[in-house]
Amino acid sequence: MRHRRRTALFAVGALTAGLLLITPHPASAANLIKNPGFETAGTGDMPFCWSKSGWGDNDFSYETVADAHSGSKAMKVTLTRRVEGDRKALITESADCAPVVTPGKQYDLGLWYKTTTPDANLTLFRHDTTAGWQYWTDLKTLDLAGDWTEATVRTPEVPAGTDRISWGVSVYGTGSATTDDYTMDQVPDVTPPPDCTGTAEECANGRWDVLPVQNPVRSMHSVVLHNGKVLLIAGSGNSEEMFEAGTFTSAVYDPANGSYKIVPTPKDMFCAGHVQLQDGRVLVMSGNKGYPSADGTIGYQGYKDSYIFDPETETYTKTNDMNDGHWYPSATILGNGDVISFGGLKEDSTGSVTAEVFSQAEQKWLELWKVNQTWSYWGLYPSMILMQDGRLFYSGSHVFGNNIPGTGSAIYDYGANSVTQVPGLQNKDERDQSASVLLPPAQDQKVLTLGGGNIDSNPDANRLTDIIDLKQPNPSYVAGPPIPQGTVDLGNGPVAQTGGQGKMYVSAVLLPDGKVLETGGALHNRANPVYETSIFDPATETFDEVAADPEARGYHSSAFLLPDGRVMTTGDNPGNGSWNHNVSIYTPPYLLKGARPTITSVIDTEWNYGDTQRITVDRPIAKAELIRPAAVTHSSDPNQRFVDLPLSVDGNNIDLNVTSNPNLAPPGWYMLFAVDANGVPSVAKWVHLQGPTALKSTDASAHVHSFADDLSGMVTGPGKKRAAQKVSPTVAGCDRHYGSANVCVPTAFPKEVKKTTAARCAWLKANDYGRLKVNGKDDPLRLDRNGDGTACGKKDLTRR
Numbered sequence: 052m053r054h055r056r057r058t059a060l061f062a063v064g065a066l067t068a069g070l071l072l073i074t075p076h077p078a079s080a081a082n083l084i085k086n087p088g089f090e091t092a093g094t095g096d097m098p099f100c101w102s103k104s105g106w107g108d109n110d111f112s113y114e115t116v117a118d119a120h121s122g123s124k125a126m127k128v129t130l131t132r133r134v135e136g137d138r139k140a141l142i143t144e145s146a147d148c149a150p151v152v153t154p155g156k157q158y159d160l161g162l163w164y165k166t167t168t169p170d171a172n173l174t175l176f177r178h179d180t181t182a183g184w185q186y187w188t189d190l191k192t193l194d195l196a197g198d199w200t201e202a203t204v205r206t207p208e209v210p211a212g213t214d215r216i217s218w219g220v221s222v223y224g225t226g227s228a229t230t231d232d233y234t235m236d237q238v239p240d241v242t243p244p245p246d247c248t249g250t251a252e253e254c255a256n257g258r259w260d261v262l263p264v265q266n267p268v269r270s271m272h273s274v275v276l277h278n279g280k281v282l283l284i285a286g287s288g289n290s291e292e293m294f295e296a297g298t299f300t301s302a303v304y305d306p307a308n309g310s311y312k313i314v315p316t317p318k319d320m321f322c323a324g325h326v327q328l329q330d331g332r333v334l335v336m337s338g339n340k341g342y343p344s345a346d347g348t349i350g351y352q353g354y355k356d357s358y359i360f361d362p363e364t365e366t367y368t369k370t371n372d373m374n375d376g377h378w379y380p381s382a383t384i385l386g387n388g389d390v391i392s393f394g395g396l397k398e399d400s401t402g403s404v405t406a407e408v409f410s411q412a413e414q415k416w417l418e419l420w421k422v423n424q425t426w427s428y429w430g431l432y433p434s435m436i437l438m439q440d441g442r443l444f445y446s447g448s449h450v451f452g453n454n455i456p457g458t459g460s461a462i463y464d465y466g467a468n469s470v471t472q473v474p475g476l477q478n479k480d481e482r483d484q485s486a487s488v489l490l491p492p493a494q495d496q497k498v499l500t501l502g503g504g505n506i507d508s509n510p511d512a513n514r515l516t517d518i519i520d521l522k523q524p525n526p527s528y529v530a531g532p533p534i535p536q537g538t539v540d541l542g543n544g545p546v547a548q549t550g551g552q553g554k555m556y557v558s559a560v561l562l563p564d565g566k567v568l569e570t571g572g573a574l575h576n577r578a579n580p581v582y583e584t585s586i587f588d589p590a591t592e593t594f595d596e597v598a599a600d601p602e603a604r605g606y607h608s609s610a611f612l613l614p615d616g617r618v619m620t621t622g623d624n625p626g627n628g629s630w631n632h633n634v635s636i637y638t639p640p641y642l643l644k645g646a647r648p649t650i651t652s653v654i655d656t657e658w659n660y661g662d663t664q665r666i667t668v669d670r671p672i673a674k675a676e677l678i679r680p681a682a683v684t685h686s687s688d689p690n691q692r693f694v695d696l697p698l699s700v701d702g703n704n705i706d707l708n709v710t711s712n713p714n715l716a717p718p719g720w721y722m723l724f725a726v727d728a729n730g731v732p733s734v735a736k737w738v739h740l741q742g743p744t745a746l747k748s749t750d751a752s753a754h755v756h757s758f759a760d761d762l763s764g765m766v767t768g769p770g771k772k773r774a775a776q777k778v779s780p781t782v783a784g785c786d787r788h789y790g791s792a793n794v795c796v797p798t799a800f801p802k803e804v805k806k807t808t809a810a811r812c813a814w815l816k817a818n819d820y821g822r823l824k825v826n827g828k829d830d831p832l833r834l835d836r837n838g839d840g841t842a843c844g845k846k847d848l849t850r851r
Contacts, residue, residue: 083150083158084142087233089115089124097140100148101126104219107136111222120163120199120231128220129227130168137223139174140230144184149215150235152177154208155590157673159700160218161203161234166196169661170224172711173204178215186522186758188494190697191708192661193220193228204708205238205698207492207674211590241671242728245644256597258638265632266621267311268300271607272323273621275680276362277331277720277737279614280305282314284335286321289607289624291342291792294319303365306613317367318356324380324395324432325682326690329388329411329718329741333360333682335367336407337377340398343780345826347787350400350780353378357409357416374419375405379431379450382682383689386441386713387411388741391465394429394449402428402776411718423468425769428776430455432687434487438521438759439496439714441465444473446487446498447517450685451506451782453480460519460528462759472764475528477515481505484555484606486686490589491565492676492695493715496521496758499587501569502534504555506784509576509799514553518592522758535596537583539574540603542817545582548574554581557686558610560618561678561693563724563732564641565589568618571604575801576784577626578818580605584637600635611681611688614722614735616642626785626795627820641730648672648733650725651703658740661711666725666736667703673728674698675707677721677740692716696723713742786832789842790823796832808833812843 091099096113103113110132119125126140142148152158160173169192177187191204209216218235222228247254269288275281281304287294299316323338340354353376358367377395380403384390388411397403404426408417429435433455434448447460455461457472459479464471476482485503489496498519504512516531534553538545554572562568570584580603585594600620604610607624608631617638623631649669658664666675677694694716699706705725710716722735780787785795796815800806804814811832815823823842825835834842 083235083237084233085148088119088122088231089126090122098124098126100143101140102143103138104141105136105138108134109136109138111138113140116229118229125229125231127227127229128222130222130225133223133225137221139219139221141176141219142217144176144178144217149178149217152209152213152216153237154211154213156209157238158206158209159203159236159238160190160206161201162220162230163199163201163232164193164196164220165199165229166193166226168222168224168226168228169195170222170226171228172221172223173202173218174221175206175216175218177210177213179212180214181212184217187216188695189710191663191699192711194663203699205700207695207697208590240728245729245731247643248645249643254640254643257640257643259598259600260636260638261602262309262634262636264309264311266302266304266634267313267632268302269624269630270302270621271609271624272320272325272684273609273611274325274327274333274682275611275613276333277327277680278362279307279737280362281611281619282333282360283621284316284320284323284325286316286319286323286338288630289321289628289793294339294342306615306619312365314365317358317369318354322379324377324382324392325684326382326384326390327680327682327719328359328384328390331362331720331739333362334382334390334409335360336373336382336392337380337395339378340376342792343787345787346829347780347826350778350782351378351396352376352398352400353396353403354398371415373407373416375403375407377403377407379685381429381433381435381689383435383437383443384717384719385437386717388718391435391443393435394431394433396431396778397775399775400778400780402430402778404428404773404776423465424772425468425470425767426771426773427470431782432685434687434689435463436487436489436498436689437714437717438462439712441714442759444498444521446500447476447479447482448485448487448500448503448687449482450484450687451784452483453505453507454482457765461764462762469766469768471762471766473519473526473528473762474764475519476500476517477528477530478513481510481513484557484686486557486559486569487689488559488561488567489692490567491561491693493692494695494710495589497589499531499559499567500528501559502554502557502572504576506576507799509784509797509801511551511801512553512555512572512574514551524758524760525763526759531592532594534569535583535585535594537581537599539579539581541579542814548581554583556605556608558604558608558620558683560610560612561691562586562612562639563616563676563678563726564730565674565693568610568637568639570600570610570637571608571620573605576797577606577624577795580623597640600637602633602635603631607685609683611683612678614737616724616732616734625818626797627818628791628793629819641732644729644731647731648725648727650723650733650736653723653736653738656736656738658709658738660709660713660740660742662709663699664707664709666705666707668705668725668733669703671727672698672705672725675705675723675725677716677723677738678735679719679721690717694721709740716740718742788826788829788831789834790820794820794823796820796823808836809848812848815843
């Protein structure tokens with residue numbers, strides 16, 4: 052987590068300035084590289100169609116040498132001193148030299164090389180017809196090679212809006228890389244059209260099945276384990292009666308046979324935080340120390356305890372305590388395997404301003420003085436997403452109350468201990484229970500935020516989406532397409548949504564075809580379920596509405612990807628305190644397109660950063676990726692990510708090029724999917740990714756390109772040390788003067804409900820609240836007009 056200065060990319064030779072791109076011609080099947088062997092001289096000291104490029108503080112040289120693989124010339128790039136950055140010989144970014152590409156297509160790249168450094172990488176840039184030239188991705192780390200060695204790799208699908216690419220070998224460590232005989236060919240379209248194996252409707256929109264066996268626990272936390280099972284945590288399940296009885300539950304669900312195993316649970320992990328550690332165990336932090344008082348003067352309280360769940364023994368063991376209580380904390384794993392956590396409520400119901408770090412090396416929560424502190428209050432379940440340089444992006448998604456002061460989203464630099472506001476998030480104070488996800492692939496560094504509302508004011512939830520590109524020098528959210536509308540149950544059965552009605556309690560799930568499923572939600576605070584599911588395509592930034600989950604999925608629901616490519620949804624906990632134990636399974640359209648590819652072997656399941664790992668498949672595939680398994684609750688899973696694995700293809704043998712940057716793929720267990728050209732995925736294989744012991748943080752990020760630099764937003768450093776942030780006991784949007792602790796009578800009713808006893812009582816009746824005891828003598832919502840201690844009785848409705 053050491054702070055590193057980031058330096059803007061610059062060109063050494065003439066690269067991008069003033070280049071006018073002409074209308075591109077279709078790509079041919081021949082080698083698309085001009086002057087692939089450096090044989091044709093240029094006008095300067097570089098060969099025709101090749102330019103010097105690089106960035107950072109280093110000493111370097113470029114030479115055209117006679118030690119060639121073929122012909123009489125090769126290119127040698129050498130670094131003799133390096134503090135940061137790289138140097139590379141790059142195809143000139145011009146209409147005359149940069150190869151034309153077609154969006155949606157893939158290209159096979161090849162070259163011959165020699166290296167004296169392990170720090171050499173094949174890197175790509177792309178020309179966007181609107182934004183111009185920009186860094187695209189790193190594809191392959193070159194192994195040390197004293198003799199001429201061939202390297203081949205297949206690009207991901209070319210993004211929409213891209214007409215040309217440039218590429219070359221980057222040297223980012225002391226030593227040299229000599230290269231020759233570059234090739235580039237478009238991958239032919241050989242995949243036959245898919246055969247639909249369901250009904251026409253299912254093949255277009257997928258299919259939902261409600262399982263015959265109900266979930267036995269009121270699970271609001273779902274963690275996919277590296278053995279393919281699912282840990283479902285309830286704790287007291289939002290039941291004060293279970294809490295008082297000390298009855299806390301978890302279950303392990305096995306998708307292979309549909310069975311549930313109840314697991315002894317030592318503490319009330321209701322509304323805890325959780326994340327998979329590097330070895331696949333699950334760190335569970337804080338939880339519920341106490342429910343609010345009957346009169347509403349004391350809110351929820353978080354305890355300091357922390358536990359680790361072992362998937363092998365299916366048991367919990369206690370860690371050392373955290374420094375603070377954290378009811379509703381964040382949990383983000385970092386590139387070094389540490390876990391950082393912010394926010395939540397303390398033992399006294401105030402907001403925690405204490406950042407916490409669980410050390411991978413020491414296997415404990417670090418003492419307060421060892422952790423950098425800004426004394427900032429980030430709220431409840433703040434969505435903190437790890438960026439490729441180790442900083443954290445707070446997306447603006449959270450759970451209760453208004454957003455943080457400022458713009459609603461920010462970048463936190465742990466090393467500098469600074470917070471920089473990021474602009475552009477729409478309606479920042481109406482993003483409660485929105486969902487945020489790092490879009491596929493993680494290398495693109497784009498985040499999507501969807502939907503949300505406001506627990507305090509309880510307006511209709513919105514349809515807003517926002518997208519931010521964190522590779523940009525000064526990133527800002529831009530408005531995305533609105534979430535499609537479905538139907539909403541306003542108390543008398545589902546009706547079509549109208550106007551700007553959207554949803555909060557959104558779930559967003561990364562799919563192995565590179566798209567995002569969004570599902571579930573409700574229009575108001577724990578009421579009025581919305582039935583709508585759609586698939587977002589990051590390439591086109593469009594939604595495709597698909598079949599909707601037939602079950603209500605609002606507050607305390609979860610959705611997550613299973614290793615077989617299906618999506619499982621659980622839970623729904625309306626304000627009346629009831630619970631939906633039905634489980635739904637979504638079969639996406641890609642599983643109804645005929646036979647699936649199969650990964651027939653994985654040579655090694657223990658992977659290191661920068662590796663080339665070989666798999667075999669039974670038929671051609673278009674891409675492969677790692678997807679980090681879910682650890683989701685309350686619309687929040689900041690660790691969910693899809694990491695592209697560029698391919699080197701030799702028949703059915705596929706070499707996968709693993710990122711050298713642990714910040715792109717933090718250490719741990721991942722689902723490995725192989726996907727064909729029709730988007731049909733294999734069943735996942737589990738692989739374990741971690742760095743070699745010699746890997747240093749400076750090496751891991753050596754080829755991170757400039758992005759999110761020169762931020763123009765307000766920057767704040769550590770504030771004055773303080774104990775806590777004052778938080779209202781009604782932060783959950785519930786008036787505790789009525790009913791029990793697990794019943795949520797809204798402090799603010801939907802705007803269409805008149806501020807009269809009759810209208811409010813009618814709304815409560817329509818939402819199945821039943822008889823409500825009045826706690827104490829106060830009646831702030833005027834529901835007990837006759838003062839008999841019971842809300843919404845007959846006499847209450849007749850009194851003026």
